[in-house]
Amino acid sequence: MAKRKSPDARTRQAKPATAGKPAAPAKAAGKPDLDEVRAQIDGLDRQIQQLIVERAQWAHQVGKAKGKLAAAVDYYRPEREAQVLRRVVDRNEGPLGDETLVRLFREIMSACLAQQEPLKIGFLGPEGTFSQQAVHKHFGHSAKGLPLASIEEVFQEVAARNADFGVVPVENSGQGTIQSTLDMFLTSPLMICGEVELRVHQHLLSRTGRIEDIERVYSHPMSLAQCGGWLRQNLPKAEKIPVSSNAEAARRARNSDDAAAIAGETAAHVYGLKTIAGPIEDRSDNTTRFLVLGRELFPPSGHDRTSLLVFIRDRPGALYGVLEPLARRGISMNRIESRPAHGGLWQYAFFIDVAGHVHESPLRDALAEVGESAGDVRVLGSYPVAVL
Numbered sequence: 001m002a003k004r005k006s007p008d009a010r011t012r013q014a015k016p017a018t019a020g021k022p023a024a025p026a027k028a029a030g031k032p033d034l035d036e037v038r039a040q041i042d043g044l045d046r047q048i049q050q051l052i053v054e055r056a057q058w059a060h061q062v063g064k065a066k067g068k069l070a071a072a073v074d075y076y077r078p079e080r081e082a083q084v085l086r087r088v089v090d091r092n093e094g095p096l097g098d099e100t101l102v103r104l105f106r107e108i109m110s111a112c113l114a115q116q117e118p119l120k121i122g123f124l125g126p127e128g129t130f131s132q133q134a135v136h137k138h139f140g141h142s143a144k145g146l147p148l149a150s151i152e153e154v155f156q157e158v159a160a161r162n163a164d165f166g167v168v169p170v171e172n173s174g175q176g177t178i179q180s181t182l183d184m185f186l187t188s189p190l191m192i193c194g195e196v197e198l199r200v201h202q203h204l205l206s207r208t209g210r211i212e213d214i215e216r217v218y219s220h221p222m223s224l225a226q227c228g229g230w231l232r233q234n235l236p237k238a239e240k241i242p243v244s245s246n247a248e249a250a251r252r253a254r255n256s257d258d259a260a261a262i263a264g265e266t267a268a269h270v271y272g273l274k275t276i277a278g279p280i281e282d283r284s285d286n287t288t289r290f291l292v293l294g295r296e297l298f299p300p301s302g303h304d305r306t307s308l309l310v311f312i313r314d315r316p317g318a319l320y321g322v323l324e325p326l327a328r329r330g331i332s333m334n335r336i337e338s339r340p341a342h343g344g345l346w347q348y349a350f351f352i353d354v355a356g357h358v359h360e361s362p363l364r365d366a367l368a369e370v371g372e373s374a375g376d377v378r379v380l381g382s383y384p385v386a387v388l
């Protein structure tokens with residue numbers, strides 16, 4: 001166990017922890033000496049470790065500064081995390097990519113927060129789903145994932161406080177909206193407190209790893225659709241069987257030689273399957289957007305999105321009455337979707353995503369105006385735009 005120095009004692013001297021920018025390797029001609037290079041790396045590792053420990057101590061101090069709070073969820077600050085990660089991207093000059101650096105810093109923050117107590121995050125299970133990957137991408141590996149049987153159950157467990165947050169898929173770049181997720185907001189009191197974008201790479205997995213054995217392919221309907229072209233070309237005769245998740249597909253595929261699953265590579269590891277082919281999605285930019293569900297609205301991060309649920313009154317120009325105050329203030333809208341409202345026949349609810357945070361103008365003023373005229377507006381959440 002490492003000996004901990006008190007952050008109070010050291011920081012009162014207001015000395016920055018870093019001893020200036022470390023010297024990068026000089027571009028000397030010829031082959032560098034391996035022992036010398038490793039000695040440099042060893043020295044840097046020592047510094048990195050010391051700085052991570054020091055950061056963790058400061059994060060602990062932040063926890064204390066927030067006062068005595070009831071649970072881990074009370075220490076979590078998505079707006080602050082987004083700001084930290086945006087600065088990481090702004091500072092990055094390579095050679096590591098933005099995604100790599102953001103992942104590393106996300107893990108550091110995740111570990112710092114877990115010092116209090118790990119966050120509990122509900123997701124569409126079982127182990128090995130893309131939803132689980134989205135949990136790791138957004139909350140890091142120090143959060144505790146709770147695999148659940150359905151999207152409805154994720155909403156229920158967060159509402160019942162058995163999970164601090166939930167992560168549910170809401171749309172795919174090629175296949176569009178997951179209607180069942182949107183519809184949950186018609187009755188659920190939960191709020192959206194974050195979004196995660198995940199590049200989704202699909203693989204054909206089976207027990208034997210031989211395509212000629214395959215007569216059935218299991219997967220989530222969205223994943224079957226994402227790979228429709230590839231399946232028509234390579235497995236035209238195989239039966240396509242939709243199941244509740246990709247990981248569930250992998251779980252079934254491990255039971256027989258003539259079955260395959262379309263799922264992520266993680267599922268191959270979790271269920272002991274071999275990869276026949278991959279990536280097999282028809283579009284190379286295949287991306288799924290997930291929502292982070294919580295119970296409260298967090299403060300602005302400086303680059304936010306707001307999701308609204310609007311019930312329109314049945315009169316001419318009602319939708320215009322909602323959109324006009326937004327447009328007049330130059331607020332950009334990047335999504336509008338109508339769904340049958342549960343209130344009555346042929347009544348519709350509109351899901352609208354706009355730029356900005358409800359606590360900040362111009363959105364705050366626009367919403368005050370919308371509320372007066374057009375219909376019922378519910379703020380589903382204002383949250384940081386996904387950092388990568």
Ligand SMILES: O=C(O)C(=O)C[C@]1(C(=O)O)C=C[C@@H](O)C=C1
Pocket residue numbers: 059062063075076077078080081084108109110112113
């Ligand atoms: O700044 C805070 O509020 C902290 O609790 C520290 C910290 C961090 O490690 O940077 C940790 C968890 C929060 O979610 C946000 C940031």
